Amino acid sequence: xxxxxxxxxxxxxxxxxxxxxxxxxxxxxxxxxxxxxxxxxxxxxxxxxxxxxxxxxxxxxxxxxxxxxxxxxxxxxxxxxxxxxxxxxxxxxxxxxxxxxxxxxxxxxxxxxxxxxxxxxxxxxxxxxxxxxxxxxxxxxxxxxxxxxxxxxxxxxxxxxxxxxxxxxxxxxxxxxxxxxxxxxxxxxxxxxxxxxxxxxxxxxxxxxxxxxxxxxxxxxxxxxxxxxxxxxxxxxxxxxxxxxxxxxxxxxxxxxxxxxxxxxxxxxxxxxxxxxxxxxxxxxxxxxxxxxxxxxxxxxxxxxxxxx
Ligand SMILES: Cc1ncc(COP(=O)(O)O)c(C=O)c1O
Numbered sequence: 001x002x003x004x005x006x007x008x009x010x011x012x013x014x015x016x017x018x019x020x021x022x023x024x025x026x027x028x029x030x031x032x033x034x035x036x037x038x039x040x041x042x043x044x045x046x047x048x049x050x051x052x053x054x055x056x057x058x059x060x061x062x063x064x065x066x067x068x069x070x071x072x073x074x075x076x077x078x079x080x081x082x083x084x085x086x087x088x089x090x091x092x093x094x095x096x097x098x099x100x101x102x103x104x105x106x107x108x109x110x111x112x113x114x115x116x117x118x119x120x121x122x123x124x125x126x127x128x129x130x131x132x133x134x135x136x137x138x139x140x141x142x143x144x145x146x147x148x149x150x151x152x153x154x155x156x157x158x159x160x161x162x163x164x165x166x167x168x169x170x171x172x173x174x175x176x177x178x179x180x181x182x183x184x185x186x187x188x189x190x191x192x193x194x195x196x197x198x199x200x201x202x203x204x205x206x207x208x209x210x211x212x213x214x215x216x217x218x219x220x221x222x223x224x225x226x227x228x229x230x231x232x233x234x235x236x237x238x239x240x241x242x243x244x245x246x247x248x249x250x251x252x253x254x255x256x257x258x259x260x261x262x263x264x265x266x267x268x269x270x271x272x273x274x275x276x277x278x279x280x281x282x283x284x285x286x287x288x289x290x291x292x293x294x295x296x297x298x299x300x301x302x303x304x305x306x307x308x309x
Contacts, residue, residue: 008144010152010193010209011269013108016140025097025136038135043128044114046121048175050133051075054268057098057107057138061306063268065091067231075171076113080125083113084132097136108141108269114174143270151276151283152265154206155191156254157182161204161226169205169226179207193265195257195278198226202251209265209273212236213257214290219247220256232266232298239297245290260284264291271298 024036043049053068062068069087076083085093094109112135115128159182161169167178179194186194186207194207205211205227212221212233219240221233240247257263261284263275272295275283 008146008150008152008192010147010206010265010267010273012144012147013139013141013269014144016142019139022137022139023097023100024138025093025134027134028093030097030100036135036137038114038133039117041118041121042114042133043116043118043125044112044133044174046118047123048173048177049079049081049125049128050112050114050174051079051081052110052112052172052174055094055109055111056141056268057094057103057109058105058302058306060098060104062091062094062109063302063306064231064235067234071172071229071231072111072113075173078168078171079173081113081115082132083134085134093134094136094138097138101138103138103140106140106142107138109139110135110137112136112174141269143273147270147273151274151286152193153191153276154193154195154278155186155189156279157185157189157194157196159185159194159196161196161198163199163226170229172228182207189279191277191279197254198222200251202253203257206265209267209270211275212264212266213252213260214262214264214284215256215260217246217290219245219290219294220252221247221249223249223251230266230268232268232271235298235301236266236272236294239294239301243297245294254278258283262288262291264288264294271295271302 022033023030024033026036053072055068056063114133116132117130118127120127182194182196196204198204204222210230210233258281263283265273274288274291
């Protein structure tokens, strides 16, 4: 359990001692976590040169697997990273790893693919000659309850989301330094996660999740430029459209975010996490009927997608 009652992060899971003995997939082998190792010459370790996906297993099925694979293969293609496995082969490896761990539900996976081991400790991608490194870490994982009751405290930070011409923020790349710097700045400001602006000063996203506000019965989120093309984000937008809840992808500023009735974050791990405050200003009254409704709709969608009861 979380023993720190003052602070938590959006990715805080209840402690589960079974995770001390999990088995991890490393390039075709499924080994105890103590034996799961990659080379110091690995492109991911050395340069952050790799892509990853965070996915969840419920009732023996990976939620929104096709959507995650679309994003993953698209990202890898964009940086000429040859995964060396098909989507079906990845699914098979994920399922074998889950089976080796006796896992069926409430599991979080970090699937990682790097350009692999380099011949020399230098940047050039051509120095990675022995094929990709593929790792799948599966953990027993349930978000802590306090995320729902207390919500997350955000702080706006100087670090902005970049233009696609530097490092496209749509890449779920191993290098997350831009987001990490933002998170450090938010923590220094006494918050738990960073609310990041785009290069024009509009509210964009947080360092690890997508960001939504609820205003006068409407749902607003950024245009989608500069933020991760989150699978959960897309599902929330589609759910709103299907349910007739007005939803807008648009530019808005902190003025509108501070004055929102509710705000919430989305991500595969926490689904929808309420925002308690931004820059010390409480959001709404703390009553969150729309966030609750969307959370219920999303939970139902996950159940449908994973064949649960
Ligand atoms: C910066 C950032 N935003 C948002 C998300 C949420 O994406 P998803 O809903 O696909 O989990 C992630 C997760 O990878 C992320 O790293």
